[in-house]
Amino acid sequence: MKINRITAKNFRTLKDIELDIDGSYCTLSGKNNSGKSAFVKIISFFLQEEENFYFSDQNPIRYKTDTTQWEKGEIEISLEITIYPDDDSELYYFVGRISQTPLEEEPAIVIFKSKFDENKTSNTVSLNGKVLEDLDSVEIIKKFRSAQNLIMHNSTNPRSRMYYSGDDIVEIIEANFSDDDNKKINDAKTRLQNQFKKAAQRHKTALSEHLGRLKDRLEVELSPPEQFGKNNIPLSIKLTDKSVEVPIREWGAGTQNRTRALISVFSAARARATTDRSDRVTPVVIIEEPESFLHPSAQAEFGKILNQMSTELKIQIIATTHSPYMLNQVNPSANILLDRKTFRGLPKETYRIDTSEKNWMRPFSENLGIIPEDFASLASIFTKEASLAVLVEGPIDKEYFDHLRDQKEFKSILPEAVEFIPYGGKDTLKNSTLIKFVISRFERVFITFDLDAFDSCSTALKRIGLSPDVDFCAIGIAKPGCDCVEGLTPASVRSAVYSENPDLVMALASDGAGKKHAKNELKKLTLEKFKVTSLSKEEYQPFLKLFKEIGKRFYD
Structure with a gap:
């Protein structure tokens, strides 16, 4: 199952809004009271069983309390989903049968709509564009709410199931075993039930003799406990760290939260994996504030x-978050950023901030607390899925590294998985908040910068806990004009470029844009000359030394 679109009118702060949900891992972010919970509420209203609402914070929608306070008119909400013949067969064939609509084994689009006013509520269901009869709509809504196709985890208020075991209370989860495992477990439970019955009969005989002494002549009936459902077997949760085994509720809050959230995803995957098509559903998983109680480095890993997991298990996960580390960095278009308009200083309706194309960085900058322009040079980093990276100043540096890696002298110095990625210049490294977030994307990373920026860049990187030569190094030689990557090229290459371009060399003595243009052109020409020049191993030595120094970071 996949949620495609959520729409709302006059519902809480959602005056008139439509959200398209993109991808398998989608995030909702924004300031407090920006409307994230209202969208979660709409999803749970259509996909969660109503009988759970009364004793939880998931109360049913009521016109009086949920209508937009500054507007008049009925509440309208809708949810569009896609169901699939294999992954959601329980719902797919039920919908086709009830609606008497031939679905032809193709994905089906189901749209739920509800309207509320002071006096009544109306619900309709559309299937592939066709509005169904009222009675059919009622049956389909009931089925979707009872099919357990929504799994919710609230990190700040987890609703855990507890079970009394011996002299302790343990937290449990409900296992979703395979059909083969269930058969073996049920056979074992049948044998155990028979033993229970025999023991209970003996116990009944002895107890009845004692009760027979009473005036009321009471009799007793003893029976073993009811069997758990085939997919409803409780398992206690303990986490093991080497030789220490500790119940989950005794671990730190961050570990508890992360474990419970992963269990929610696992439960959805098990439901999807059942071999019995009559029971198969693929739940949507909603995780509210998954970053709760986690250090930023742990948030980055968890995100x-x-x-x-959402991609590998084919499970749609929707997360509400205030953390940039939990955003979708692989597909930034899946990050939805919400805010509220203001009128005379008062917050009004929720709206979606444009995060398309060039505005992809808005959710990241909002949650990091930096200006969007600081992300302008980082697009290349966010389009990479590399786990090992060498961050270099710019595109020219990247071309040097890519060219050198192809030379036989440089083979095997670095792992093949390492990618060279430009970060847009030394000023990026001075933004500690930004660079700390960027390096969290990678399993291992090494940063390079020109030697002329050593003092400012090394100070900034040390500030976030990185170490010289271990995590970063400067490139170049401490000579005039050589304190950059070009300084590692043979003098013969640089001399040839300078002699062939005297006008550009003369322009280096000017000020302003002319000097900058000349410098950039000479850098490009030096690179091109370097790439076409046949060099000896001795002439490669400065670059070989650099590669070997970087290689220590990835092999140690």
């Missing part, structure tokens, strides 16, 4: 894992 990657959730993104990977």
Whole structure:
């Protein structure tokens, strides 16, 4: 199952808005009270069983309390989803049968709509563009709400199931075993039930003798406990760290939260994997504030894992978050950023901030608290899925590294998985918040910069806990004009370029744009000359030394 679109009119702060949900891992972010919870509420209203609402914070929608306070008119909400013949067969064939609509084994689009006013509520269901009869709509809504196709995890208020075991209370989850495992477990439970019955009969005989002494002549009936459902077997949760085994509720809050969230995703995957097509559904998983209680480095790891699991397990995960580390960095268009308009200083309706194309960085900058322009040079980093990276100043540096890697003298110095990625210049490294976030994307990373920026860049990188030669190094030689990547090229290459371009060399003595243009052109020409010049191993030595120094970061 996949949620495609959510729309709302006059619902809480959602005056008139439509959200398209993109990808398998989607995030909703924004300031407090920007409307994230209202969208989660709409999803749960259509996909979660109503009987759960009364004793939880998921109360049913009521016109009086949920209508937009500054507007008049009925509440309108809708949810569009896609269901699939294999992954959602329980719902797919039920919908086709009830609606008497031939679905022809193709994905089906189901749209739920509800309207509320002071006196009544109306619900309709559309299937592939066709509005169904009222009674059919009612049956389909009931089926979707009871099919357990929505799994919700609220990180700040987890609703855990507890079970009394011996002298302790343990937290449990409900296992979703395979059909083969269930058969073996049920056979074992049948044998156990028979033993229970025999023991209970003996116990009944002895107890009845004692009760027979009472005036009321009471009799007793003893029976073993009811069997758990085939997919409803409780398992206690403990986490093991080497030789220490500790119940989950005794671990730190961050570890508890992360474990419970992953269990929610696992439960959805198990439901999808059942071999019995009559029971198969693929739940949507909603995780509210998955970053709760986690250090930023742990948030970065957890965000990657959730993104990977949603793709690998084919489970749609929707996360509400205030953390840039939990955003979808592989597909930035899947990040929805919400805010509220203001009128005379008062917050009004929710709206979606444009995050398309060149505005892709807005959710990241909002959650990091930096200006969007700081992300302008980082697009190349966010389009990479590399786990090992060498961050270089710009495109010319990248061309040097890519060219050198192809030379026989440089083979095997670095792992093949390492990618060279430009970060847009030394000023990026001075933004500690930004660079700390950027390097969290990678499993291992090494940063290079020109020697002429050593003082400012090394100070900034040390500030975020990185170490010289271990995590970063400067490129160049401490000579005039050589304190950059070009300084590592043979003098003969540089001399040839300078002699062939005297006008550009003369322009280096000017000020302003002319000097900058000349410098950039000479850098390009030096690179091209370097790439076509046949060099000896001795002439490669400055670059070989640099490669070997970087290689230590990835092999140690």
